[in-house]
Amino acid sequence: MQRILVVGISGAGKSTMARSLSSRLAVPYHEMDALYFAGPGWAENERFAAQVTEITRSPAWVFDSFGYPEVRDLLWERADTIVWLDYPRRVIMPRILRRSLRRTLLRESIFNGNRETVAEWFRRDHPAWWAWSQHAARRADIQRRIDDPRFAPLRVFRFTTVHSSATWLSSVVTRRPR
Template sequence: MRRILVVGSTGAGKSTLARGLSGRLGLPYHEMDALYFTGAGWAVNDKLSEDVLRITAEPRWIIDSLGYPEVRDLMWDRADTVIWLDYPKRVVLPRVLRRSVRRTVTREPLFGGNRETWTGWLSREHPLWWAWSQHANRRREITRRTGDPRFAPLDTLRFGRPGDTAAWVKSL
């Protein structure tokens, strides 16, 4: 485990796990949303492909994402391990709800200095709506990719419950 993707639906805990594994395993951690959103108004990084190419060329890294479409194949081609947090909606939706309420109330700065807002809750791009609507699609995409021989030999660790993930981390 030297080049790790932590994947799953919105709210599964990808960033939290990746950050923790980074410290435990001594791997440089890269937060995909921070690479993608680089400025006010949720501006998108026009050098994302270059940045991800540079990061994934390194011998050791951990990234918390399935990957945005423009860099997805690159990340999967270069990873040696996928850790899949395959949690049901009943687990991820309360997590997203709590996180979004906290971020909105505290005005916590996010990627590129952006913030979640109450009006943002009405958008289909809001994390809660995204987690609800994209959960099945994300699961299908990860299932397809982890079974794709093009990405072999890719070690996949699939966890269906947070307790299983925690036990695995503790065993490291």
Template sequence: MVGVTGAGKSTLAQALSGRLDLPYHEMDALYFNGPGWAVNEKFTEEVSRLAAGPGWVIDSLGYPEVRDLLWDRADTVIWLDYPQRIVMPRVLRRSVRRTVTREVLFGGNTETWAGWLSREHPAWWAWSQHKTRHREIERRTRDPRFDPLVTVRFAHPDDTRAWLANL
């Protein structure tokens, strides 16, 4: 899966994993493994091991440390190419819910009100990186180095739902 933060990559990856009977791996859970959003020192080797398997569904091909590895090993990329007007309400609702309920996330971390002031917060990240991510994914999907990678691109959640229902 590729797309900006809040597009629904994890939700779709879980559903796709169930439909295809393939293991699902959540990249954020692999990347963050401790308090204070500590980064997993073995992230690259763990992802490499998972991606060497015969089939898998990963909810993000965007982590720079493993981006090329995953694009090289994937046979299909699902691109949730939704506009900001769709993504931003989703990411804002999710982050408000997580902050208010103190939902425990990756590595035992939580979103906090103070965290909203950080440029790393999902809402800020989704807003500021939308165009950059779009351009980068567009470039990669056209890169002959990744042929014969199949790209399935959706511009609206309704299209994604219809495709999944017919899978």
């Protein structure tokens, strides 16, 4: 496992898993949302695709996303491992709601100075709305990619429970940084 893509719906814990794998494997972690949102006001990074392309040329990396169609194929083509957090809605929704509520109430700075606001909760692209409405479609898209011969041979770890992913993560041998 050198080039790892952690996938799943919003709220599954992709960033947490990716950070943990990065730490255990001594492989650089790249937070996709932080690369995409270049600054305050949710400004998009004009060099996003170029930056992701450059990072994926390196021999080892961990990314935490299935979104961003402009780099999706690239990540799947260059990854050697997919970690799929395929949790049911009953697991995802409380997580995403707690996270968004905390971020909103505490005005936490995320992704280069951006903050979740109360007004954003009513937008269709808010993470909670997205996780609810796109859950089935996202699962189907990921499964199609896993079955697609273009992306073989990929090592795929699919977890349908938090316990199974935590157990697997604890089995990943920690490497020393080079």
